[in-house]
Amino acid sequence: MSSKTQEIVSRIRDLEVELEKQINLEKERLNQRIAKGGHEFDRDMLRFQKSLRVGIFRYLKRAQILNILTAPFIYALIFPFIFLDLSVTIYQAVCFRAYKIDRVRRSDYLIFDRQKLPYLNLIEKINCTYCSYANGVIAYVREVAARTEQYWCPIKHARRRQGAHARYRLFEEYGDGDNYRSGLAEHRDALNHDQKTE
Template sequence: MATAVERIKATLTELQDEMEREIGERREALRYRYDRGRVVFEREIRERHRAARVGLSDYLRNARLLVILTAPVIYGLIVPFVFLDVCVTIYQAICFPVYRIERVRRSDHIAFDHQHLAYLNGHQKLNCLYCSYCNGLISYIREIAARTEQYWCPIKHARRLAGPHERYPDFVDYGDAEAFRSQTEPMRADLQPR
């Protein structure tokens, strides 16, 4: 018999599948497709996108001064992001084989596709590239950290967390010593490459 948590997870999976179907329908309505890894819009849509693009000079002229002045702060974070990327990737490459944890594929988390949107000017495309990298990197790192936590300490916290990772519901309950002892090894086995 399924536990309440298992039933909720099944419901969440169904809802995610439904959302993917809805996104697929919207993709069709927006008239684009993937062709050998590239996004291809119908000609009419591409022309509409180009017509909707705000030129770089207009874009900058209409930007607030304080927004422009914060750009070095935002873009300065690329250095620690790249450093973190390198460190976590090295960690995964060294430790995951030892722990027998399946490696996280960065391509499942980091996507660069906004450059195909003709309604974005060059500066907007650069911003999208930066945000796609940073948010994808955080997703990649989060999954590496989640797998590490599942291996070493798959225990829920005593208090509620804002936005726990996807593996968290399977962790053992806080204070359940028996479950920790009996379920840690099976949870580790679930991390092994298939």
């Protein structure tokens, strides 16, 4: 990777840190404070948020019929998600050990805290839990796949790739066989020393 590319990657990292700081400032404006299991709201904010909750019957009465009719299709995907989650967990337990790649911590990706929000009713809490699981599994699988790609084929595609994972920008350029051969060991070694090469 050229020094100019490394400089840009470094600036992106700095911007991500700045963004995280800004998000934390905005959270403080919501009177949140960090607690042991996540976020807790002060009493006044908690009372206000509970007042925003829509009861289940009113929620269902307001729901669009298409949302109700398509819900079984959404929830039927729970089985493939569970299978994917289990399969990838077994895969990385076996293969990442063999390749000496730091394993992806599943708990960093599957986060269940939105169901604690006082303004959500039971249906919304179930929906949020499902979405947390489904998107968490996809993010977890994506990181496992990204580390696998970094180990086996850290080469960019010839065409621009939409939605590339964060590791991708560090890969070797398409057609740059010399740097691919000389850099492969470095890419692999990086997987043994950090949890995220972003």
